[in-house]
Amino acid sequence: MPTIKKFIYFFAEGKADGNGKMKDLLGGKGALIAEMVNSGVPVPPGFTITTEVCNYFAQNKSNFPSGFDKQFLQAIAKLEKTVGKKFGDVKDPLLVSVRSGAKFSMPGMMDTVLNLGLNDETVVGLIEKTGNPRFGYDSYRRFIQMFGNVVLGIEKAEFEDILGKKKEELKIKLDTQLAAEDLQSVIVQYKKLVKEKTGKEFPQEVLTQLALARDAVFKSWNNPRAITYRRMNKISDNLGTAVNVQTMVFGNMGDDCATGVGFTRNPSTGENKFYGEYLTNAQGEDVVAGVRTPRPINQLEKEMPAVYRQLRQITDRLEKHFRDVQDFEFTIEKGKLYMLQTRTGKRTALAAVRIAVDMVKEKLITEEEALMRVEPEQINQLLHPVIDPKAKTEVLTKGLPASPGAAVGQVVFSADEALVQSKERKVVLVRMETCPDDIHGMEVSEGILTARGGMTSHAAVVARGMGKCCVAGCEEIKVNEKEKFFKVGEVVIKEGDWISLDGSLGQVFLGKVATIQPTLSGDFGKFMKWADRIRKLAVRANADIPRDAKAARQFGAEGIGLCRTEHMFFAEERLPYMQEMIVADNEETRRKALAKLLKFQKEDFKGLFREMAGLPVIIRTLDPPLHEFLPKTKKEAEELSKIIGVPAEKIWARDEELHEQNPMLGHRGCRLGITYPEITEMQVEAIIAAACELQKEEKIKVIPEIMIPLVGHLNELKDQKALAVKVAEETMARYQVKIKYLVGTMIEVPRAALIADQLATEAEFFSFGTNDLTQMGMGFSRDDAGKFTRVYLEKKILKEDPFQVLDQEGIGQLVKIGIEKGRQTNRQLEIGICGEHGGEPNSVKFCYRAGMNYVSCSPYRVPIARLAAAQAVIEEKQKIEYTSK
Amino acid sequence: MPTIKKFIYFFAEGKADGNGKMKDLLGGKGALIAEMVNSGVPVPPGFTITTEVCNYFAQNKSNFPSGFDKQFLQAIAKLEKTVGKKFGDVKDPLLVSVRSGAKFSMPGMMDTVLNLGLNDETVVGLIEKTGNPRFGYDSYRRFIQMFGNVVLGIEKAEFEDILGKKKEELKIKLDTQLAAEDLQSVIVQYKKLVKEKTGKEFPQEVLTQLALARDAVFKSWNNPRAITYRRMNKISDNLGTAVNVQTMVFGNMGDDCATGVGFTRNPSTGENKFYGEYLTNAQGEDVVAGVRTPRPINQLEKEMPAVYRQLRQITDRLEKHFRDVQDFEFTIEKGKLYMLQTRTGKRTALAAVRIAVDMVKEKLITEEEALMRVEPEQINQLLHPVIDPKAKTEVLTKGLPASPGAAVGQVVFSADEALVQSKERKVVLVRMETCPDDIHGMEVSEGILTARGGMTSHAAVVARGMGKCCVAGCEEIKVNEKEKFFKVGEVVIKEGDWISLDGSLGQVFLGKVATIQPTLSGDFGKFMKWADRIRKLAVRANADIPRDAKAARQFGAEGIGLCRTEHMFFAEERLPYMQEMIVADNEETRRKALAKLLKFQKEDFKGLFREMAGLPVIIRTLDPPLHEFLPKTKKEAEELSKIIGVPAEKIWARDEELHEQNPMLGHRGCRLGITYPEITEMQVEAIIAAACELQKEEKIKVIPEIMIPLVGHLNELKDQKALAVKVAEETMARYQVKIKYLVGTMIEVPRAALIADQLATEAEFFSFGTNDLTQMGMGFSRDDAGKFTRVYLEKKILKEDPFQVLDQEGIGQLVKIGIEKGRQTNRQLEIGICGEHGGEPNSVKFCYRAGMNYVSCSPYRVPIARLAAAQAVIEEKQKIEYTSK
Numbered sequence A, B: 001m002p003t004i005k006k007f008i009y010f011f012a013e014g015k016a017d018g019n020g021k022m023k024d025l026l027g028g029k030g031a032l033i034a035e036m037v038n039s040g041v042p043v044p045p046g047f048t049i050t051t052e053v054c055n056y057f058a059q060n061k062s063n064f065p066s067g068f069d070k071q072f073l074q075a076i077a078k079l080e081k082t083v084g085k086k087f088g089d090v091k092d093p094l095l096v097s098v099r100s101g102a103k104f105s106m107p108g109m110m111d112t113v114l115n116l117g118l119n120d121e122t123v124v125g126l127i128e129k130t131g132n133p134r135f136g137y138d139s140y141r142r143f144i145q146m147f148g149n150v151v152l153g154i155e156k157a158e159f160e161d162i163l164g165k166k167k168e169e170l171k172i173k174l175d176t177q178l179a180a181e182d183l184q185s186v187i188v189q190y191k192k193l194v195k196e197k198t199g200k201e202f203p204q205e206v207l208t209q210l211a212l213a214r215d216a217v218f219k220s221w222n223n224p225r226a227i228t229y230r231r232m233n234k235i236s237d238n239l240g241t242a243v244n245v246q247t248m249v250f251g252n253m254g255d256d257c258a259t260g261v262g263f264t265r266n267p268s269t270g271e272n273k274f275y276g277e278y279l280t281n282a283q284g285e286d287v288v289a290g291v292r293t294p295r296p297i298n299q300l301e302k303e304m305p306a307v308y309r310q311l312r313q314i315t316d317r318l319e320k321h322f323r324d325v326q327d328f329e330f331t332i333e334k335g336k337l338y339m340l341q342t343r344t345g346k347r348t349a350l351a352a353v354r355i356a357v358d359m360v361k362e363k364l365i366t367e368e369e370a371l372m373r374v375e376p377e378q379i380n381q382l383l384h385p386v387i388d389p390k391a392k393t394e395v396l397t398k399g400l401p402a403s404p405g406a407a408v409g410q411v412v413f414s415a416d417e418a419l420v421q422s423k424e425r426k427v428v429l430v431r432m433e434t435c436p437d438d439i440h441g442m443e444v445s446e447g448i449l450t451a452r453g454g455m456t457s458h459a460a461v462v463a464r465g466m467g468k469c470c471v472a473g474c475e476e477i478k479v480n481e482k483e484k485f486f487k488v489g490e491v492v493i494k495e496g497d498w499i500s501l502d503g504s505l506g507q508v509f510l511g512k513v514a515t516i517q518p519t520l521s522g523d524f525g526k527f528m529k530w531a532d533r534i535r536k537l538a539v540r541a542n543a544d545i546p547r548d549a550k551a552a553r554q555f556g557a558e559g560i561g562l563c564r565t566e567h568m569f570f571a572e573e574r575l576p577y578m579q580e581m582i583v584a585d586n587e588e589t590r591r592k593a594l595a596k597l598l599k600f601q602k603e604d605f606k607g608l609f610r611e612m613a614g615l616p617v618i619i620r621t622l623d624p625p626l627h628e629f630l631p632k633t634k635k636e637a638e639e640l641s642k643i644i645g646v647p648a649e650k651i652w653a654r655d656e657e658l659h660e661q662n663p664m665l666g667h668r669g670c671r672l673g674i675t676y677p678e679i680t681e682m683q684v685e686a687i688i689a690a691a692c693e694l695q696k697e698e699k700i701k702v703i704p705e706i707m708i709p710l711v712g713h714l715n716e717l718k719d720q721k722a723l724a725v726k727v728a729e730e731t732m733a734r735y736q737v738k739i740k741y742l743v744g745t746m747i748e749v750p751r752a753a754l755i756a757d758q759l760a761t762e763a764e765f766f767s768f769g770t771n772d773l774t775q776m777g778m779g780f781s782r783d784d785a786g787k788f789t790r791v792y793l794e795k796k797i798l799k800e801d802p803f804q805v806l807d808q809e810g811i812g813q814l815v816k817i818g819i820e821k822g823r824q825t826n827r828q829l830e831i832g833i834c835g836e837h838g839g840e841p842n843s844v845k846f847c848y849r850a851g852m853n854y855v856s857c858s859p860y861r862v863p864i865a866r867l868a869a870a871q872a873v874i875e876e877k878q879k880i881e882y883t884s885k
Helices: A023-038 A051-059 A068-083 A122-130 A133-150 A156-170 A180-198 A206-220 A224-233 A284-289 A299-303 A305-322 A349-361 A367-372 A376-383 A415-421 A436-444 A458-466 A522-534 A546-554 A565-570 A575-583 A587-611 A634-644 A648-658 A670-675 A677-698 A714-735 A750-754 A770-778 A786-794 A811-825 A841-850 A859-884 B023-038 B051-059 B068-083 B122-130 B133-150 B156-170 B180-198 B206-220 B224-232 B284-289 B299-303 B305-322 B349-361 B367-372 B376-383 B415-421 B436-444 B458-466 B522-534 B546-554 B575-583 B587-611 B634-644 B648-658 B670-675 B677-698 B714-735 B750-754 B770-778 B786-794 B811-825 B841-850 B859-884
Strands: A008-012 A046-049 A096-102 A112-116 A241-247 A258-263 A275-280 A326-333 A336-344 A395-398 A400-403 A406-412 A427-431 A447-450 A469-472 A477-480 A485-488 A491-494 A498-502 A507-510 A538-542 A560-564 A616-620 A703-708 A742-747 A765-768 A830-833 A854-857 B008-012 B046-049 B096-102 B112-116 B241-247 B258-263 B275-280 B326-333 B336-344 B395-398 B400-403 B406-412 B427-431 B447-450 B469-472 B477-480 B485-488 B491-494 B498-502 B507-510 B538-542 B560-564 B616-620 B703-708 B742-747 B765-768 B830-833 B854-857
Touching: A008 A023, A008 A068, A023 A046, A023 A051, A023 A096, A023 A241, A023 A336, A046 A068, A051 A206, A051 A241, A068 A241, A096 A206, A112 A133, A112 A206, A122 A133, A133 A156, A133 A180, A133 A206, A156 A180, A206 A241, A258 A299, A275 A299, A299 A305, A305 A326, A305 A336, A349 A367, A349 A376, A349 A522, A367 A522, A367 A859, A376 A841, A376 A859, A400 A458, A406 A415, A406 A447, A415 A427, A415 A436, A427 A436, A427 A477, A427 A498, A436 A458, A436 A565, A447 A458, A447 A498, A458 A469, A469 A498, A522 A859, A538 A546, A538 A859, A546 A587, A546 A859, A560 A565, A560 A854, A565 A575, A565 A587, A575 A587, A575 A634, A575 A648, A587 A616, A587 A677, A634 A648, A670 A677, A670 A714, A670 B786, A677 A703, A677 A714, A703 A714, A703 A765, A714 A742, A742 A750, A742 A811, A750 A770, A750 A811, A750 B770, A750 B811, A765 A811, A770 A811, A770 B750, A770 B770, A786 B670, A811 A830, A811 A841, A811 B750, A830 A841, A841 A859, A854 A859, B008 B023, B008 B068, B023 B046, B023 B051, B023 B096, B023 B241, B023 B336, B046 B068, B051 B206, B051 B241, B068 B241, B096 B206, B112 B133, B112 B206, B122 B133, B133 B156, B133 B180, B133 B206, B156 B180, B206 B241, B258 B299, B275 B299, B299 B305, B305 B326, B305 B336, B349 B367, B349 B376, B349 B522, B367 B522, B367 B859, B376 B841, B376 B859, B400 B458, B406 B415, B406 B447, B415 B427, B415 B436, B427 B436, B427 B477, B427 B498, B436 B458, B447 B458, B447 B498, B458 B469, B469 B498, B522 B859, B538 B546, B538 B859, B546 B587, B546 B859, B560 B854, B575 B587, B575 B634, B575 B648, B587 B616, B587 B677, B634 B648, B670 B677, B670 B714, B677 B703, B677 B714, B703 B714, B703 B765, B714 B742, B742 B750, B742 B811, B750 B770, B750 B811, B765 B811, B770 B811, B811 B830, B811 B841, B830 B841, B841 B859, B854 B859
Parallel strands: A406 A427, A427 A447, A447 A469, A538 A560, A538 A854, A560 A616, A616 A703, A703 A742, A742 A765, A765 A830, A830 A854, B406 B427, B427 B447, B447 B469, B538 B560, B538 B854, B560 B616, B616 B703, B703 B742, B742 B765, B765 B830, B830 B854
Antiparallel strands: A008 A046, A046 A241, A096 A112, A096 A241, A258 A275, A258 A326, A326 A336, A395 A507, A400 A469, A406 A498, A477 A485, A485 A491, A498 A507, B008 B046, B046 B241, B096 B112, B096 B241, B258 B275, B258 B326, B326 B336, B395 B507, B400 B469, B406 B498, B477 B485, B485 B491, B498 B507
């Protein structure tokens, strides 16, 4: 005779049949309850029906395995005995909740029925027992509504409709204003609705209620919503859900009752101090509803000292047990404490770091565990001033959270205006979209707001680089740059009006909003040191000017991974020479203009090298198409004509000649250096001359790495490398100084990744330009993709914006191919990434796994990358430990 | 005692030491001479110094291996004995030529010295012997010049200078007008020049002359020119060159002398008729110089019947020996015939096909060999009218040979003008560049000339599709479309002026130039049948309209590989509806406009399906960005406003809203179908309804294949496929007809190739769009790349334009990855290519090797693809035979 399988796991009073490891069988919730119960935590008693039953039920036309019914009835009997109440008892009825609980949390598909066990008779018993008719009828009303919706499939709106009409009739606004009689009449109408919709009376038999609710939960595992959710989250369809049947407890049965929520430590500051709120004689939802003001939890100590002590003991134990801050809910029913829920507490970045460091001190967790406790992205909060969360403000409109932090200032509509006005006041630059011409204005503004452009638009990238707050792609605003105002709906904001931006949330506020300046505490420093100790990936920064380089170094950058030389050409005193060079119709004139730029470039590089003394600095030769430097209007062409003495028509003609259909795929990158070798020559001379002078005159060690952009063919790299080496050798000979320099290539054209084995025979380093690699590999123009990617994200065609999070599945393949092939022919090859992804935690982890040597990101993201790099090592280690088990 | 190596291979009178297989040792030329000699062909006797000697010489500081000198002197002695003349004999001197000859032909680096053996004394003997002082002195002058240049390194120009001055002094223009005395004085000056430049007298000792010439040829193997050439052509540096020393023969020693050139068959028509020209008492160069008019070779039969018979016998034997048409040179010296050269004869396409077919008939070659004898690209000549090669014309300017054939017509500057004027006269459309709006004008023009755009510009692609002549990217012309004229330098061509285009050569002529209409002979049909029998790759055509489909079928297309539905929307009566749809600001209005387009689309598809009855037709859903359909100017917007009743400002605003920085990477392809599902719905309905109606009403079998463009993510394909299947099923249910249709995807985004295994789980076919794959994979915008690819081709960064010839090394990897991964998850997957490359022979061969099922190309290239596909099979077979040996 085979032993009958155990289908139901009971839990009550310090003893549960299951335990925390049985998530497969009991689901996440069931296992957690068992774990709490076994740790002596008081939890309302009940039982869990296993996932196996669910699977049997699904595969056998809603039948149960043999022996199940008996175990089910036994469990109910045992529960009645434990609680001392009877299910359906008209005097003192046992009420239960019925909830689903799968192995993995599936929010939104979980079906829950509360207050099950109420009917026309038991509700009277409940009222008598509590002496609270309003509570009794409200509980019954809620039960009918939940059961009607979840089990009987009646639209929630139909119930809400009845309730709404009742309130209208009574001219009241809140549910709490409904009296017991009102609720009684609602119940009558609810039951009528059920009859209408199902053709049957609302079930009064409590065992029927329970069986129906149980079956509904099991069936919900295979509702379309749940199936879709599992597909999307790659959860197997074979897991099944468990069903948890648990005694209801009430915090609103009198003054010896209470309900509350809390944290074992302060989730805002991380301080190791018990933290929470409670209400006596109240229901859980009252605490959050804001009708009554909850009291700080330490007052419970005076009110119910024994219960408070017990709560402290329990929550301390839970924190130690789960080795992390707990966010808990509790109810006190007639002086008896019940824990309803405990889970890992969400916290601010500040708190996360402090808690992690404290717990290491307390020997509760290891340094590695501590590092895993802080979301790298959170660190952002610690590096920028932020909008004071306490400031009561109304959001005017929302855009993309393009660069974190806060900005408060008076609106200006042009970069030049920003430059002038910023001398006297704080300004926020508002533009349709920014372009390289605007950089001087962006530098002096508190923040930038644009109507167009995505997370990697010019405004966003530059602002992040500067560590400046930016809200981009704020589509609701209509900017009129000419007449100097912008509109949001009917609201008009003129030049000089105050606005505030929250770059972390993408919010725009009218007027001045208070901000707070977070400070990097000592804990943060200690925490980052742990990260540095464990990580293997170096972290460099993308920086074009000494100020950014300095900031980067302060944030822990170990070199510069990308210096974009083109930004240097936009400065006011240089642009005309650049333009002169571009307009030149022969090599000689071009060389003359370049000679003038040479001295500026050399000084730029000296500044950068000084800040990065002893660390490698990658400088990319000219990348953008030349027309970006030319005047945008005929008027500007005329102005330029006066400066450089070339006829305006000629300038304009050149402008038109350089116009491209798809500049992204046009005459740029190394294609410029190949068609105009004199540009590369000038830049290499400036780099090497700067290094020679610093080494000779200031004894500063310089490690320049010359990077050729947009290479797609070996011959391109050969051509530019030969030129670079020739000029470098000549320059060093002239200075009689020897500099160790490298010549390498960007890998940003898909073809480059495919022929990386060839490129690595010439290149001394690779730097993956994943922005362009994503643009070309996916065929998405960064400047234009916004229009359809919004729909793509809504329709779940894409899970994430590929310009924010590296597309590991597709573009990641090109990265892996590039690394693998590159190392095949050049084992010494130094490999990194300098796209925007270099500062995005998941992408950083991918880069580590793919075998890169470093990542490079904007200065303000350096600490984020450092932490992500450390986590990558820990995660890989865990994976290996797991596999070797 | 080791046997001494053989360094020198002698050849004379029917017996050579070497043979045709000894190319490694004797070089190509030496081996060929040996082969001819052994076949009994009279060749001026001489000897070949082996490549081994060259290598020894290079590696041993210009010394020779031991024993060489002795063999060298013996060879000279043997040659003197054979010829019956003595080297340096003042009465009857032996004269020789000294030429290099490597294993692989290296044109341009070959050094040659003729008439070696002449000096101040032997020249007198030569004159006495020939009785021709002018001939003697001219030979001597030429010798000094060649020797001075090749051996002594004096610039050719310095000699030419002396000669030029002499002619000036005498007021004559041609070298032939110089008398013996004039040449004597030139010789004096030449020798003075040599003395000046080298510090030594011109060497009079003939053995010294020979030794110096020999060494110079050996050294030329390692001159920079040769090294570069070998690098570029991947020829090993270790091969070395041979040196051929051969007796000079003269066709200008009297009336029993002659010289001529010929072909064993007519190289223009292929007719099996001896073909050539000759001159009596003349030098080889006189035949080509055009000073005297050569006579047809059959006259030689009367003049020197015995020699003529011998020549016929020899050339017949050579043709049989080499199993191909021979292009030969001969000289008759004093009644004795010498063959100077024989090589495979170049021929026209017409001749190539006829010769190949004839030779199979003659059992000289197999069908497979015949197929390998015709360059697929040549076939082009057989399909289009061409400029009559006999027409004496001056080229006005040159552009890119964008679409072959010839066009003669009167110039118009707009598509509308073309439409109007073409009703009364033949027109050639001249534009800065064309756009989809111009299609109606292109259709009615004889040919198209554009100032901008490359081989795959809009004009080029559309013209090739239409089989219409096009010269594109003709940068020298300045087009003024407004004032209706264009300029080339100072030449002004106005509307109505006649011009002619040669689309095969990219030439533009002023006025009307004669053209010829080639006819497809029966041989061509037979030849193509052989190709079809052997090839495994199917060939489809890219065709959008019934006329093109019909042409394609006539050219042997086995289906349509790409129908671009967007072309249908540009027709005059439809465009406004399309525009109405685009301007619509809600789905309802959009659907109304689409409903109007539906009936047009359905009729279009019916027309196409009728032509392709029983064959598959791939129809691509809407691909280009919507702004391409909107008005380009405010004025056009106002006109449209009147038609569709939408305010012009709104149209213009929509235009601006849709503007993109990089439309190539923007909102197009399936991104349109996903954001506006109603477009896909309409198109699928039109396709399936058309198929249903034809099947029901006309009993025509239709095999529609619906293709989703620009897919990069599995979810995109899922979305569009689900939509397509839903609409298709609904439509078939409505008609109560069952159609077998497929849904597949373009592979044109690099990411699509990388995730082809995923895509193949949904797609029923793949079609590689290698145009876009090249654009994105290499980061080259077709519209813009012209500017730098020209430099790239000049600088040899690229060997070929990747839009013409598929980049097998880079983009080819993506194609291979895509095929391999696609077949991994779907073995039934039908795979083809529909980019421009589908009609380029090398790319077609690649597609076969990569494992595709078919290629698709413009109708006029179908026969080319058919032949290339056959050759691919033969080449692979040969490779396998070679490897298995």
